[in-house]
Amino acid sequence: RSIQSGINFSSGGDSVTVAAGTYVENVSLNKTIVLMSSEGAESTIIDANNFGTVLTVNPHSTQSYYGYPDIHADATVDGFTIQNGYTSGSSTASGGIIIGVSNTVIKNCIIKNNNSHQGGGVYAEGGTFYNCEILNNTAEFEGGGIFMTYRGFSGFEQTIIQNCLIANNNCGSGAGLFGPFNIVNSNIVNNTGNYGFASAGTSSIKNSIFYGNDGDEIGSFTATVTYSLIEDGYPGTGNIDADPLFADTANGDYRLSDYSPAIGAGTATGAPTTDIDGTPRPNPAGSSPDMGAYESMWASRLPIAGDVRDGLSGELSWSNSTTTIGANWDMFTDNGPVSYEVGVGTQSDSMDNVGNWAIVGTDTFAVITGLNLQDGVTYFVSVRGTDSDNQPSDTTTSDGFTVDTVLPQVLTIMEGSNATDQDYHSSTTSLPIGWTGSDDASGINFYEVTLGTAAGDSNTVDWISQEDSTSATLANLSLVEGSTYYASVRLTDIAGNISAVLSGDGVLIDFTDPVTGTIIDGTTEDLIFTGSSNTLTATWTGFSDPASGISHYEYAIGTSSESSDIAGWTSVALDTTVTRSGLSLGNGNTYYISVQAS
Structure with missing residues (x-):
């Protein structure tokens, strides 16, 4: 069984139909016939087994550099896999297909895994390629997929590449294609070499x-x-520079995903009426055709959904409203304007069981009202879009927000100190304050403090945010002695709930020292001598403080006035007499008892 035998037996104008199977041979075709498979390229394989060129068309005219070729065969080859051709040496051409000067048509073929010096998959001096896949071919020099040299003979057209996928080929220059071509609705992708397409002549590329x-x-x-669509851009009408968003390049699927910018971006002028798979082009009818070899089912790309966030700006995780929620989202990517709908649900997959889908127009934010939200429940906002061709986007959903309507609490407040509450304070320029608070739901966001001459007033220091700190020192004050000031604290939680204001019991400003009284040695009269060598007694009167009052007395004993070298300063609370024993007093020495009031 041999394809070559069928060709040899045929005459010009015949059709030779080849049954499904794998044919290990090198085929030469020099007749104007139609060579076609009965079951298509996937089932009908011509394999050179890595020896020579798989298929040579019009061999006698190949590389006819001078004059017209003696013969040419305008053959048609339809529905074969051409694989595993191999030629070596600098003068060799194509392991897959060699086409001499002719108007040969190659269509519905898969040309793969071939190797040569030039034109790993195809070496052509003419011809047209329709609906072909040219994959994984290698050329040592030029044209990993196809090498074209156009001789310019009268009656022979420039090579046309239409509805073809040329991918994953490798060479030195023109990894996918080398030579002048007329390329229409084709994919030249992921080829390895100096250029994806290189040409030393005039070429036309469309769609x-x-x-x-x-x-x-x-x-x-x-x-x-x-x-x-040209990666990194190329000058020309209607060209775009974008990721084509193929369906699955990792597995060799170069169809357009539903979100590809190439959908509907081509021109109908000169476009083929079907794609590489036979799908009508354009699809749907009346739309603009897609760029590339594969036509999608859409008039334009579907909108690509952007991220959605709870809240009108930024992102929130908590809300204190049971009726209203805001949302904002990134603009959906599309060829034109997108109209949006929003819904609210209790699960990320129950998108509108709380707030039904509502149209919000082209804005990328919305305030959803009239809801009946429950405290402690988490809700999700979902957004979907429709483009100007009435095509839907995917639905995108927020990461959710939880309702918290419980007010936080300020529990304690301490004036005059960060740790303990004081009734009096001696500074007129600063006042330390401490406090505690709690929130069991969304958590504490920030505290605010103020100072006034009555509980809750802010007539001395207006409200100041302290973030989540539980202490502060109010500075640069001008406090009045004898006046009482009240610190107040309020707390805002992450959901936005604000606590009741808690005020301290007030702190009195007193910076004047107490009035000094008189002191006598002894209990009733002032002694000059004592007969004891280990005990001293003192009594005092007349100490006073008109502002805050006296809190306690301290005494000390020394060998000079106000010194404490015999006994250090010791508090006696509010006692006005003291007897200190256990001393070691020297005979003939004078000792002084000093008293101070606080």
């Missing part, structure tokens, strides 16, 4: 995708590029 190739996507002396 095509060049992406993920090494180096520049297009290296050409003259290329007219329109309505094409």
Whole structure:
């Protein structure tokens, strides 16, 4: 069983149909016939087994550099896998297909895993390629996928590449393609070499995708590029520079995902009526065709949903409202304006069981009202969009917020100290304050403190935020002696609830020392001598403090006035007499008892 036998037996104008199977041979075709498979390329394989070129069309005219070729065969090859061709040496061309000067048509073929010096997959001097996949071919020099040399003979057209996928080929220059081409609705992607496409002549590119190739996507002396997606951009009408968002490049699926910017971005002028899979183009009818080899089912890309956040700005996790919630989201990505809807639900997959879907227009924020939210329950805001072609986006959902309506509490407040409450304070310029608070739901956000001449007043120091600190020192004050000041604290939790104000019991400002009284040695009269060598007694009167009053007395004993070298300063509370024993007094020495009031 041999394909070559069928070709040899045929005459010009015949059709040779090949049954499914794998044919290990090298095929030469020099007749104007149709060579076609009965079951398609996946089932009908011509395999050179790594020896020579798989298929040579019009072999006698190949590389006819001078004059017209003696013969040419305008053959059609339809529905084969061409694989495992191998030629070596600097003068060799294509392991897959060699096409001499002709208007040969190659369509619905898979050309893969071939190797040569030039044109790993195809070496062509003419011809047209429709609906072909040219994959994983290698050329040592130029044209990993296809190498084209256009001789310019009268009657022979420039090579056309239409509805083709040229991917994962490798070479030195022109990894996917090398030569002048007319490229329409094709994908040239992920090829390895100096350029994705290189040309030393004039080429035309329309409705095509060049992406993920090494180096520049297009290296050409003259290329007219329109309505094409070119990575890093290329001048021309309708061209775009964007990620094409293929369906699954990791597994070789270069169809457009529903969100591809190439959908509906092509031009109908000169576009084929079907795609590489036979899908009608454009689809749907009346829309603009897609860029690339594959036509999607959409008129334009579906909107790509952006992130949604609870709250009108930033992100919130708690809310103190049972009727209203705000939300904001990133603008959905689309070719045109997107109209949004929002819903509120109790689960991320129950998107509108609390607040039904509501249209909010093109704004990227919304305030949802009229809700019946419950304290302690977590809710989720969801957003979906529809574009100008009435195409839906995915639905995006927030990470949720919890309702907290319970007020936080300020528990204690201490004036005059960070640790204990004091009734009196001696500074007129600063006042330390301490406090405690609690919130069992959303948590403490910040405290505020104020100071006034009555509980809750802020007529001395207005409210000042202290974040979540539980102490502060109010500074740069001008407090009045004899006046009582009241510190007040309030607490705001993360949900926005504000506690009741808690005020201290007041602190009196007193910076004047107490009035000094008189002191006598002894109990009733002032002694000059004592007969004891170990005991001294003193009594005092007349100490006073008109502002805060006296809190306690202290005494000391020394060998000079106000000194304490015999007995250090010791408190006796509010006693006005003291007897100190256990001393070691020297005969003939004079001792002094000193008293101070606080």
